[in-house]
Structure formats: structure tokens, C-alpha cells
Amino acid sequence: MSRLDSMIRRLTTQRASLDWAMAEIAGLPGPVLEFGLGNGRSYDHLREHLPGRDIFVFDRQVGAHPDCVPPADRLILGDFRDTAPAAAHRFAGQAALIHADVGSGDHAASRALAAGLAPHWATMLTPGGLLIADQPTAGDGLEVLPLPEGSPGRYFICRRPR
Amino acid sequence: MSRLDSMIRRLTTQRASLDWAMAEIAGLPGPVLEFGLGNGRSYDHLREHLPGRDIFVFDRQVGAHPDCVPPADRLILGDFRDTAPAAAHRFAGQAALIHADVGSGDHAASRALAAGLAPHWATMLTPGGLLIADQPTAGDGLEVLPLPEGSPGRYFICRRPR
Numbered sequence: 001m002s003r004l005d006s007m008i009r010r011l012t013t014q015r016a017s018l019d020w021a022m023a024e025i026a027g028l029p030g031p032v033l034e035f036g037l038g039n040g041r042s043y044d045h046l047r048e049h050l051p052g053r054d055i056f057v058f059d060r061q062v063g064a065h066p067d068c069v070p071p072a073d074r075l076i077l078g079d080f081r082d083t084a085p086a087a088a089h090r091f092a093g094q095a096a097l098i099h100a101d102v103g104s105g106d107h108a109a110s111r112a113l114a115a116g117l118a119p120h121w122a123t124m125l126t127p128g129g130l131l132i133a134d135q136p137t138a139g140d141g142l143e144v145l146p147l148p149e150g151s152p153g154r155y156f157i158c159r160r161p162r
Numbered sequence: 163m164s165r166l167d168s169m170i171r172r173l174t175t176q177r178a179s180l181d182w183a184m185a186e187i188a189g190l191p192g193p194v195l196e197f198g199l200g201n202g203r204s205y206d207h208l209r210e211h212l213p214g215r216d217i218f219v220f221d222r223q224v225g226a227h228p229d230c231v232p233p234a235d236r237l238i239l240g241d242f243r244d245t246a247p248a249a250a251h252r253f254a255g256q257a258a259l260i261h262a263d264v265g266s267g268d269h270a271a272s273r274a275l276a277a278g279l280a281p282h283w284a285t286m287l288t289p290g291g292l293l294i295a296d297q298p299t300a301g302d303g304l305e306v307l308p309l310p311e312g313s314p315g316r317y318f319i320c321r322r323p324r
Binding site: 105 | 203
């Protein structure tokens with residue numbers, strides 16, 4: 001599979017997962033948290049489909065298209081390992097949806113990073129809240145769910161039990 | 163449409179156009195030229211599907227994933243406006259396929275760049291050769307063809323008449 005094929009698979013699955021999750025949390029109050037702004041594509045997708053929802057975004061630095069930079073009071077900059085503990089305290093039991101797109105080219109480092117953040121993400125979720133991630137995030141009391149239909153790539157969905 | 167939707171459309175159409183073109187030139191000798199290496203996704207797609215074909219790549223600088231950098235003798239670095247005239251001389255009437263992905267965030271500049279390069283591309287093509295581009299490239303004696311089926315985005319296909 002070429003890198004072009006691979007990118008199309010990844011983005012298609014990311015979108016299918018986010019679309020499914022946004023419909024799923026329609027009746028569930030709470031903010032949406034995104035870990036990994038990147039170039040702002042998925043943030044743009046979330047804010048377009050969730051106009052009334054608070055969306056807080058975490059990243060090391062801003063590398064997004066200027067149109068896709070969150071407002072300053074919704075943007076938490078810094079290494080995830082430094083910002084996640086305070087965020088877990090601030091958003092404990094509140095988040096309806098967390099989208100974590102934290103992978104880099106380094107496969108092992110990406111896995112380790114997600115494994116270290118997963119307990120904080122579990123803490124942030126409201127009962128019934130969803131975690132959509134580009135890395136495996138089983139454990140921490142979360143229920144692992146299957147990907148929605150039409151998802152050719154690798155993505156991971158968990159729910160905090162009610 | 164979100165930037166995530168837009169990216170999926172663009173890549174899906176790019177792949178459909180390249181897949182169609184690669185099948186179309188199966189019996190047509192000549193090198194493949196790519197203007198715009200970018201991160202190397204489409205170059206990786208071309209070389210995977212055209213193992214016996216010479217592929218020459220033009221870009222201002224190398225920004226691709228290390229796995230997707232062409233060999234030094236197949237890589238022509240520099241501003242397209244500087245490298246295209248010499249390439250038109252070197253490859254005159256030879257190229258079976260040109261893939262031009264030269265757009266940037268600046269819409270008007272992208273159009274102007276492609277318009278300036280189009281006559282050179284037309285010169286490089288062998289009779290029956292195809293130009294697949296992310297910018298409109300009508301004129302210059304090329305025949306404009308429709309996009310293949312299943313192409314939701316904007317891409318442009320031309321053929322040099324035989």
C-alpha cells in the first residue's frame with residue numbers, strides 16, 4: 001500500500017469515527033477535548049459539526065492553518081505529559097468526547113505516549129463519554145468499541161461506562 | 163465542508179486520476195515526471211505502480227518522508243520556473259505522464275504558476291501522453307479530458323493529441 005493509499009485510509013477512518021461519535025454524544029452534555037491540533041483538519045471538522053459545544057485543544061505548538069487555530073482561551077499549549085495532569089483535574093468527569101491524534105513517525109514512542117495519557121483521558125470523560133484515538137487505548141476501565149462501518153484504517157474507540 | 167472533508171476529496175480524486183492515467187499509459191513508452199514532491203505520497207504511489215518506469219521529480223526542496231525521496235539522479239531541485247525550461251528541452255516529446263501538484267495556499271499564485279508552466283509541460287509530453295494537474299491547464303494544444311468516475315474533488319486531466 002502506498003503512502004497515498006495509507007493517508008486516504010487513515011483520514012477516511014478518522015472522519016467516520018468522529019462522525020459516529022458526534023452523533024452518539026448528541027444528548028450528552030460536556031466539552032469536547034482534542035489532543036493534537038496538527039494542521040487543524042479534525043478540529044475544523046469538529047467545530048463545523050458541533051457549533052454549540054466548547055472545544056478545547058491541546059498541542060505542543062501551533063502548526064495549523066491560520067483559519068483553524070482555536071481561540072486563545074480554548075488552546076492549551078505544552079507537552080501533553082505536562083498539560084494532561086492539570087487538564088485531568090480541570091475536566092474531571094466532564095468531557096463528552098476526547099479526540100486524541102497524538103501519533104508521530106515513531107511508532108513505539110507514539111504508543112508509549114498514548115499509554116501514559118490514557119489514564120488522564122479516562123479521568124476527563126463523563127460517564128458515557130467517548131475517546132476516539134489514533135493509538136490503542138484499552139484498559140483504564142474504558143469499554144472498547146468497534147469502528148463504525150466503512151472504516152478501512154486503524155483507529156480506536158472507547159467509552160467510559162455509565 | 164470541513165478541511166478534513168476537503169483533504170479526503172482532494173486525495174481521493176488525486177489517486178483516482180493517477181490510477182486511471184497509469185493504466186492509460188501502460189503501452190506508451192517514456193518517463194513519468196512529477197512536479198511537486200511535497201511529502202512524497204503521490205511519488206510513492208507512482209513508483210509502487212510503475213516499477214519499470216523512470217520517474218523524475220521536480221521540487222524547490224526536499225520535504226518528503228525519508229522513505230519517499232527519489233534517487234539523486236532522478237531529483238531536480240529548484241524553483242519550477244527555473245527548472246522547467248531546461249526540463250522541457252531535455253524531455254521534449256518524451257514524457258508519457260506528468261503529474262503536477264504545484265498548488266499552495268495562495269490560490270491566485272498557484273493558478274499563475276501553473277499557467278506559466280503549462281507550455282513547458284505540453285512540450286515535454288509524448289504524443290498521447292497525459293498531464294494530471296491540481297490546477298486548470300487547458301490550452302497549449304492539449305485535449306481536456308473528464309475526471310474518472312468516483313472523483314469527488316477538483317483535478318484536471320489533459321492529453322497531448324497523437
